[in-house]
Amino acid sequence: MADRLDAERIIEYFKGKSILITGATGFLGKILVEKILRVQPDVKKIYLLVRAIDEASAKQRVQSELNLKRFEYS
Template identity: 45%
Template sequence: MSYDIIRHIPVTFKMGAPDGNHNSSIIDFYAGKSVFITGGTGFLGKVLIEKLLYSCKDIKNIYMLIREKRGVPAQERIKKMLDTVPFARLKERTQLLSKIVPIHGDLTSEYLGFDCFSLSCDH
């Protein structure tokens, strides 16, 4: 049985505000929205996550695909990531850091390493 996970992730490609004003800010665009990120522990991923949290305080959540690596559990990897330099200015803003939601998976695995239960697919 195959399951197309990508078609179940809501994606918005519309640029600008609904009224056609293309000067709408990035802050307004991400307000109340959630983002799914892969590669969040890499350099660019860290910078992106920090920038979204710092600049877009009304972002709903940042879902981050993360796997266990070299015996270090995903949750521990996120904890270590948050102790790095890019997150220094967010240290005291734990309410923003709590918006990072780890999604245990692996980009190189079929269905990103999810099983049918976590995908809520029919058996």
């Protein structure tokens, strides 16, 4: 019961807020982004800090991650 209340409080806390995630293409970052998108649809924005040689390769890294099946929701 306490876990459910904690989860509801967390969901309510992030409603309408923006989130900055560093290391979004790393192992834990991928899991965190997927979890936020799945359980928290009311987040205002998610900013992903991605390290790459140039802007084009950073965008390509993010796009290739978002094209994976784990980000397909109906």
